[in-house]
Amino acid sequence: MSQKAVSSFDEDLVRSISASLDEPAWLTSSRLDAFRQFAALPPEKNPLYTKYVSTFSFPLDRFKIIPGRSEIDFRSFFQGFLTGKEKDIILQGNETQVHTELSRDLESQGVRLMSFHAALKQEEAAIRKLIEGRLVKSGSDRFAAFVNAFFSGGTFVRVPTGVSLDRPLRRMLLLDSPSTSIVEQTFVIAEEEAKLVYLEELYSKGVPSPAFVASTTEVLARPGSHVDFSSIQLLGDRTTHVSNRGIETSNDSKATLSSLSLGAEVSRSRTNFFLNGRGSLAEGFEIFFTDGKQRYDYETNLVHNSPDSTGSTQARGVLKGESQSIFKGMIKIVNAAKNSRSYLAHHAMLLERTAKSDGVPSLEIDNNEVRATHSASVAQIDEEQLFYLMARGLSQDEAKKMVVLGFFEPVLSRVPIEQTREGARFMIEGKWQGEKRRLADRETLLAETGELTPEVKETEDIFERHYKYR
Amino acid sequence: MKLEIKDLRASVEGKEILKGVNLTIGQGETHALMGPNGSGKSTLAYTLMGHPKYQVTSGQVTVDGENLLGLTPDKRVKKGLFLAFQYPVSVQGVSMFSFLRAAYNNSRPAGTEPPTIFEFKETVAQKLKMLSMDDSFLSRYLNEGFSGGEKKRAEILQMALMQPKFAVLDETDSGLDIDALRIVAEGINTVSGPQTGTLLITHYQRILKYVKPQFVHVMYQGRIIESGGEELSRLLEEKGYTWIQGYKEEEQVAQQTP
């Protein structure tokens, strides 16, 4: 494998990436299709940023798209990020060097946790089917097309039929070298009646330096299965992060996405939930906290294609400094999806006059026998709340911190994964104090904080609220 | 030790509300402050606590000779001041438990070790019992969805934990049913022993049956226009504020006539 600096994005590059990864011809031609769509799509525009109106104008020529082979020592590279007790985890340090640890008992049950290309070698036919039936379509999104054409790695996770895992599968990406670029595809599949929890963590360490992380993620919850997907993003201050996700539910299956975004300079994320099975359930819990000049552009859509499906997405963000965010979301219910329920909410809190946020929810509904509603709000932190807390002896900073942490709770307390819930609180608090923390397990949290404050569980049924559309 | 307010003037959004308030509250004393709606009672309470919206234009507020003006609310707490809000604020996502714990830890004398979570739980349990409040309050969001009376109890719970030297209770009796009034009043008495000075803002005489004031003051248009003993509250209850208004105006006329 050669270490090639990329100066332009063209078919030759597609071919050379594919060849260097020793890929079958069908994959090369799939990449070329994606490339043509990428080239045909107009640059994406958004009021929040100018940095990557066109990916070509993003200084990608400074980024290596194909990795060198220099080996890193995972143990020392991930020092401070791992406790050493991790069991089922796939680690990636910079570009595409991957290290996997999967317990024998899971392996013998047929659980897969491996790099995309390792999976390609093992089960080409299955991968081909996934690629050909992609949820994240090249034609719909320029960055999706970009990743589908130029990806240099990725992760493959599958839990076979009937297997129910009682501990999470994890994946950690850690960047530390300047001009790193990660372009990757992830597939997470729960076969029929399977159950899995997947924790994805993206971090940077060392001196902040320009980096680019672009990914597509596909989550498939086959009939009767249950997937809890958690994504933690704490990339470095100078990283551009672009993500496209497609999450599909089938008959009587359930998929949840819990995301915590704290890092990166620019983060642009699209998530589509496809409720493609009768009686299926999809839930999104999205939390972000920005400061400085961070720019977040998020969009989450709930697409109901089947009857009796229930979908919801709740996002909460707090913005400090001169950071900005936009959150778009759409509920789409097709005619066939009768008796579906859908809920979309976005609430943002601004800590300074210089911070900005917008919420743009919308509905597109073709069946009258459904219930759907959305709500959005953007407000400055409440001075009366701060005064009340200060009148109880909290300093202004402590009072703000308490109000901010509280603001996340109505969403955070619903996150189904304990480690994400507790870890997110710890990480948000860290960001408030200017510390970069990582997702820690309960033992580590207890060791570092001494105690965990008892949780208040949000019990209100979101579907019992007022409906705009019934 | 005393809380002294001297010729205090304060405005909100450019409008003067307090027009020279004078009041001294000694340790162990209970003062009732009455007066019609809009006369400036809550403004006085907020100004004492240091609400940023209320600008002090002149005057002095001292505790034990130390100036409070210019201090942020949290620093005033450390000087021993407490305010029970007329309208307690609710904060979503903040559990009553962690809030009370923060309030407790932040009002303790500097240099003392904060209690462990278990010790604190015990302390709170006692105070809850005193106020006939259920444990389940602790696992709710701060004041969220609390009934009017529950909020008032929760204010006294906070006072009980913070053990202030001077407490301003702004209409803590409003919205309480008959039993709750007695429980809350007994709570106030228990918490505010001989160490505490209390300023009880109220519209009704009924709480004064339980919490006996040595002094009663009447505020009118940003000033304390009359002070007296407990009998003043009875007179007010009988005759209403128009009486004291008329009475004051007569007095002024009398003074002006040579």
Ligand SMILES: Nc1ncnc2c1ncn2[C@@H]1O[C@H](COP(=O)(O)OP(=O)(O)OP(=O)(O)O)[C@@H](O)[C@H]1O
């Ligand atoms: N934040 C504010 N903005 C504008 N006006 C205010 C503000 N706070 C108080 N005021 C005005 O100041 C005056 C005094 O109000 P304050 O709340 O102190 O009265 P009060 O004596 O406590 O009345 P009540 O018995 O109804 O509680 C009123 O005219 C009120 O409208």
Ligand SMILES: [Mg+2]
């Ligand atoms: Mg008032």
